[in-house]
Amino acid sequence: MTSTATEPVSRPGATPAPPRQHALRRFVRAFAARPSGLVGLGILLVVAGLALCAPLFIGNDQLNVVMVNGPTLAPPSGGYPLGTDQAGRSILLLVIWGARSSLSIGIMATALTMLLGSSVGLLAGHYGGWIGKGLMHLTDWFIALPGLPLAMSLAAVMGQGTASITVAIGVTSWASTARLVRAQTLSVEARPFIERARALGAGNTQVMLRHVLPNVTPLILVSSTLTVASAILSEATLTFLGLGDPTSVSWGSMINSAFSGGAVTAGAWWYLLPPGLAILIVVLGFTLTGRAVEHVLNPRAVNGR
């Protein structure tokens, strides 16, 4: 949404475009009329704000296992509202710090998914024939493959780390986006303005990027807000399985270390529960926001425009 708002301003030599602002205001109003979407957006803003501000009040001395001096695996108390882990770190601060890597991996993986999915979909829809067929066969193949084992083996092959998890999530989840974008591309390409664009000498790239892509963008946007949620879940799964960066704190790795650190046998529910709930809340936030955006942008669901 922010990119839409800043685009007219950043265009050189152009004064702000009124029609686009109208459209933005209409979008905001329609979105505001959906309470669930507002709740979702509120959750996301709070979590994102906390994650962004975390370095201001969380330093190395609270995260480094050798520098902390709290009680180990202590239940919630005044000084530690959510208790401590086996090294004596505050669970509350860990959960807040974990949001940073969970959100950033989720968003980067989504960006990768959308990039892969929309380019494959756009190419497959634009070039029929053997290129389109080949790409769709590839897509079907990826849809048929079980995602988690593939992501696990990919992450294992590429080694532990943030980048490999991002790539693993992106590579396993682009297929459904590609199908979506291809279907929409086919329907846009059948419209007469594409014929007009060809008649005025537009080549394949021009047709795809200037005519088809803007018509497909709302769909990509909606699908990406919903994909972030599943990307965060996959990230948590993969890091829980120990495929993430072992030095960084994320929700998945917290549950992993709680599990391996004996939190279950010690009955330390305060160690297991908070990261799980955090995942739940953020995924809920993205899903609610995504559903609301989908509802606003879907022309069939729009009433009283």
Add this chain to the structure above:
Amino acid sequence: MSLLKVRDLRVSYRTGVRESPAVRGVDLTLERGQTLGLAGESGSGKSTMALALLRLLPPSAKVTGQVLFQDEDLLTAKWSRLRAVRWSEASVVFQGAMSALNPVRTIGDQLMEPILLHEKVGEKAARRRAAELLENVGVPARRLRSYPHEFSGGQRQRIMIAMALACRPDLIIADEPTTALDVMVQAQILQLLTDLVREQGVAVIMISHDLSVLTQTCDRLAVMYAGRMVEHGPSEQVFADPRHPYTRALAGAFPTIGDPSSRRAPTGLPGDPPSPGSLGAGCSFAPRCPEAVAACRTREVDLWPAGPRRESACLRVLPEFANLADQPVADQPVANQPVKEGGAV
């Protein structure tokens, strides 16, 4: 040198295993600044022919013949060259302006698109040109930032015309530019198109099923039937004194205002145009022709001269058939098909 010379243009569509011909050998010449009207009913091949000139047909269409545009054969030209010719030298006004504009981009962007594609000018200069073009067709330039859905149908068609003129082409192909517009707007659009064309000396091929519209706006008129040209000549003459029974039927389908007899007895044409796959020997119009004789079903027809600067593909323009007009049709002994007695002409 003529601007456009088309020789024996043939287009056929592949439908399954069979090929069905849509255009079956059309020749035409167009000079700079001339306007040519292309008339015919739906399925007569007029749009197919016009789009074949710029190779705008889907890949399933097979095009043969020669299209010499400024002495360059467009049917064998390289894709890059063809794309350069498209719009900068020959542009198209599409039917249905409602859908020929991209709904998610502003009119300004779309008007600038051909200019930026074909000419080495900056964005600012292109925007200025787009504003000029818009003013030329009677739409205020401040509306450059509006989206297509904010315009009326007539305005959109005006924008399409502005777009066609964007790169100062030598030829405009207008494919039914006034369909789906009401009569008043239709008249305005046609007037606008004729004025602009006259001012800038652009050649125009106008396609329509409306013979009266074409007569009004074009110098010359060509009538197509089943993928062939059946009559050709100066438009007033063709409309007022048709030499081909098909043209006669088309012209007769319009009631003359102020003439009650034409209104009470509108003349139509019975039957449907032949399907492209089932064309036999002889004149393809013969099964529907009220004046057909036996020779029509066997002898190949061609465009024969029919008076000064006129041509017709009817046997009756030939001297040996000229006196057939009075013979009753049913007396022909070799008629192997029952002749449909249709609307009297």
